[in-house]
Amino acid sequence: MSRSVRLACAMITKNAGPRFAQVLESVNWVDEIVILDSGSTDNTLELAQQAGAKVFHSSDWPGFGPQRQRAQTHVTADWILWLDTDEVVTPQLRTAIEAVLVDPDPQLAYRVNRLSDFFGRFIRRSGWYPDAVVRLHARDSYRYNDAMVHEAVAVPKEKVRALKGDLLHYTSDDFQGYMGKSLNYATAWAQARHAKGKRTSVAGIIGSSLWCFIRKYLLQLGCLEGRHGLLLALQSSHYVFNKYFALWVMQNRR
Secondary structure (H helix, E strand, O other), rough: OOOOOEEEEEEOOOOOOOOOOHHHHHOOOEEEEEEEEEOOOOOOHHHHHOOOOEEEEEOOOOOHHHHHHHHOOOOOEEEEEEEOOOOOOOOEHHHHHHHHHOOOOOEEEEEEEEEEEEEOOOOOOOOOOEEEEEEEEEEOOOOOOOOOOOOOOOOOOEEEEEEEEEEEEEEEOHHHHHHHHHHHHHHHHHHHHHHHHOOOEEEHHHHHHHHHHHHHHHHHOOOHHHHHHHHHHHHHHHHHHHHHHHHHHHHHOO
């Protein structure tokens, strides 16, 4: 049976990265692809246009949540599938989405499980899987919240259903890009906390970083992921260090 509503795939972009062509190929079955770009200088726009996407442009950067809200205003289809530019839809996930949209309930939203790659290995422990995120909803029912970073679709939990199939998340094709994104997220997190009057200390920086390593490597069984699990725990603790260190720097500026 064919779906009864039109489906859009929506993405926000800026220098989408080496997986973008594969991402676009994995959603070549949707009715429209909507791209809101904020200043790409690589081949992102060329690839998007080759895929038949509707490309729009943003001259400023309001944060991830508000930017996704902007992108949603350009969607004309009935339902939206949200993707990042490093996420590939598997055939099983496509089948699950198509089944839902045969007779959809616009009051429901759907979460998907992300299976993330960490420099050559898909990680199923370390707190990385299933990493469920809401990514499918009716256009006129829900939207993303206002979070500057780690944004989420604002939907009541009782309205969320699970989809079968994984979303393959290629986080680390490019080391410099991966570390740069990590630092950008840490800075955005610190700015948001600082704006709310939050503070930290040197002991807080060290304690939070150490606890992150223990949680990832031991409690969440990253130790069973071999060397990838060890390096992931170390990198995660480094990210936490950067978050709290950035907050400490901000609060101590004269």
